[in-house]
Each structure stands twice: as structure tokens, then as C-alpha cells.
Amino acid sequence: MATASADSRADSTADSTAEQRQFDALLKADGRIEPRDWMPANYRKTLIRQMGQHAHSEIIGMQPEANWITRAPSLKRKAILMAKVQDEAGHGLYLYSATETLGITRDEMMDQLIAGTARYSSIFNYPTLSWADMGAIGWLVDGAAICNQVPLCRASYAPYARAMVRICKEESFHQRQGFEILLELMHGTDAQRKMAQDSVNRWYWPSLMMFGPPDGDSPNSAQSMAWNIKRFSNDELRERFVGMLVPQAEVLGITLPDPDLRWNEERGAWDIGEIDWAEFHEVLAGRGPCNAQRMQRRRDAHEDGRWVREAAAEYARKQAESAEVAA
Ligand SMILES: [Fe+2]
Ligand SMILES: [Fe+2]
Numbered sequence: 001m002a003t004a005s006a007d008s009r010a011d012s013t014a015d016s017t018a019e020q021r022q023f024d025a026l027l028k029a030d031g032r033i034e035p036r037d038w039m040p041a042n043y044r045k046t047l048i049r050q051m052g053q054h055a056h057s058e059i060i061g062m063q064p065e066a067n068w069i070t071r072a073p074s075l076k077r078k079a080i081l082m083a084k085v086q087d088e089a090g091h092g093l094y095l096y097s098a099t100e101t102l103g104i105t106r107d108e109m110m111d112q113l114i115a116g117t118a119r120y121s122s123i124f125n126y127p128t129l130s131w132a133d134m135g136a137i138g139w140l141v142d143g144a145a146i147c148n149q150v151p152l153c154r155a156s157y158a159p160y161a162r163a164m165v166r167i168c169k170e171e172s173f174h175q176r177q178g179f180e181i182l183l184e185l186m187h188g189t190d191a192q193r194k195m196a197q198d199s200v201n202r203w204y205w206p207s208l209m210m211f212g213p214p215d216g217d218s219p220n221s222a223q224s225m226a227w228n229i230k231r232f233s234n235d236e237l238r239e240r241f242v243g244m245l246v247p248q249a250e251v252l253g254i255t256l257p258d259p260d261l262r263w264n265e266e267r268g269a270w271d272i273g274e275i276d277w278a279e280f281h282e283v284l285a286g287r288g289p290c291n292a293q294r295m296q297r298r299r300d301a302h303e304d305g306r307w308v309r310e311a312a313a314e315y316a317r318k319q320a321e322s323a324e325v326a327a
Contacts, residue, residue, distance in 0.1 A: 027228050032158040035101035043227055046220070047157050048102050049118075050229065055095035056113045056120035060294055062088045064128040065137060073131060080177055081134060087170045094167065098159040114299055122280065123206050125288030132185055132192075132199035138178015139248070140200070140207035146171045147241040148211065156228035179248065186253050193253075200249075201257045208272070209280045211238040217277075242270045 019038040026033065033039055062085050069085065072078035096106045112118035123141055128134070149171060152164040185196040212218055212234040224230035232240070242261070249256050260273030282288065 027156055027226075030154075030228065031156070032161065033156055034158050042223075044102050046224065046227070047160065047229065048099060048104050050224075051095055051099040051102070051157075051160055052104070052109045052112070053119050053121075055092050055099060055109065056118055057124065058088050058092035058095060059113075060120045060124045060298060061141075062092075063294055063297055064124055064126070064290075065134060067128050068131060068134050071131070072134075077134075077181075084138070084174055084177065087174065091167045091170070094163040098163045101159045110302065114295075114302055116286070116295065119284075121210060122283040122288060123210050125283050125291045125294060126202070126206055127290050129202070130195050130199055132182065132195040133203070135178045135181030135185060135196060136199040136203040138174050138176075139182055140178070140203045140245075141210070142171050142174035142178060143244065144207045144210040144241055146175055147237050147244070151231035151237075152229075154228075154231060160229075179252070182252050182254065196252075197254055200254050204257050205275065205279075206283075208238055208241070208275055209277075211235075211241070213277065213280070214275075238272075239269050242272055246270060 020040065023033070023038060023040065023043075026037075033043075065081060065085050065088075069078060069081055072081050096109060099109065100106060109118065113120070123144075128137070146168060149164050149168050153161055153168060155161045155164065182196050182200070185192040212221075215221065215233045215235045218234050221230060221233060225233070245256060246261075258273045260271065262271045264271045283291070286292075
């Protein structure tokens, strides 16, 4: 891997026009960019931001579900939930590694997360109040993640696309386990059915917000689409997601909490009610129900892990020292 400084020098060379043309031609042919290839500085910057944010979301996303590991209703459910939360840690690791190929270190990304200068997905700032939330998160949150991420398997930046292929396979397991939790609850007692419905009522709208603001309000989307990072607009993906949910909700016997949800014959798609974008912006601005708690837990975990990092660095130093003596 080239160093960050060498890469940024390459990005800004005066004679980059030929390289820019080559880059444009590669994108036009739907080719893939590898870490050692020349790329425009803004393309690199956009990817570092998007992939870093994605990695942070995976790591912070472990918190709402980890909250239920000790309270899962059976050994089987506990084992599944633990495996799922571990998968999310793995997704974070793939994505941090893939982002490092762009010339930023994992330490730098972690510092940005802890300082609050890097974002993570707003959805993880909502509380998990009942066991049914494990079902609703799997079905709706991982479901929305799949809709967002399947097209990213064809993203122009190859390390990102490769990471996504593996991540999507695991996400689809996550979605099914969530659906299955809800299905079981819906076949249970009245109280269980009520718990499942209540949970879907709370998670449905935030999951629709995961696709980002409406197309007219999403200034960076056009550039991301031109760079073949993003393949579909926010609204297209949101619509596709709702189209996937409607028949599944029918199987579950769950009502999607949108009185304006209607099949539009003309468009061949579902019309949905008004999304509360004021809520979205509040959570994004750090004023969601759990923002402060999630960040504090992340900072504490980082601080608690300090001795492990120091011990690992010291071990590596000693290994290098004895290798030097042996040589
Ligand atoms: Fe994930
Ligand atoms: Fe997941």
C-alpha cells in the first residue's frame, strides 16, 4: 500500500489531467479502482468519510443489541444474538481495514469517532426497550442495511465492494433471524403480539430514515452516483425497502404504522406517508434519545481497552527487539 502522503501528492499533481481522464474512462466502463490507482482527492475524501462512517455504525450498532444478550429468552436466542453482535464487530473490522487502504489509520478514525467529528448511523441512537426490539432491529434495521448495501457490492472502489459482498451475506442472516423472532412472537400470546407490534411501531419510521434525506435534499448524492459509489437514489432505495416489507408484514400479521401507505398503480410502487425529518435532524445533531449514552459507552470501552493496546504494542516491540538480536 502506498503511503498517505505519497497518495495525496499523486492526487494533486499538476499533470493529473491524463490520470483524471484515465480515471473517468475506467468509471465509464464500470471498472474498479484499486488502492494503488490514481484517484481524485475528493473521491478519496468522500470514500474515507462514507466508509469510516459505515465502520463506526457497525461498532456503535453493537450496543443496542448487546443490551439484550443477558436477557435473551433462551440459550438458543442468546447464542444467535451473540453471533449476530459478533458479526457486527467483524463488519466494523473489514470496513476499518478497507478504509485504511485509502491512507487513513484506524487510530485516526477511532479518534474522530470519540471526538464526535465522525458520524455513525442515527438509527443506533434509539433505545431497545423490549425483547421484540431484537426482532424489529433484525427485520427493519438490518433489512434497510441490506437494501443500502447490496448495490454497494458494485461500488467503484474495489476494497469497499469486496467487503460488502461478505457483509451482505451476513446481513441477510441477520434480517431473517429478526423476522423469525417477530414471527414467533406473533404466534404467541396477546401480550407477545402486542410487544411485537409496539416494537415495529417504534422502529419502522427510523428505519425509513436510514436511507437519508429525500433526493431533493441530498446534495452529495449526484456526485456519489457519478463516481459509481452510489447506484440508486435515497428515495429509490427507500421505496424498494417498503416494497419488500409490505408482503413480509402480511405474513407476520403486523401492521406497518403508516395510515397513508397505499399502492400506487400508476407508479407501480407504494406511496408512503410524510417522514418526520425534524426528528431525523434532531438525532443527527446529537439530540436523539441515546446519543450521549452511546458515545460515553464507546469512550469508556476505548479507555478500558487502553492496557490491551499498550500490552500488544509492548509485546510487538519486544518481539522486534529479540528478532534483531537473533539477526
Ligand atoms: Fe453489519
Ligand atoms: Fe447486521
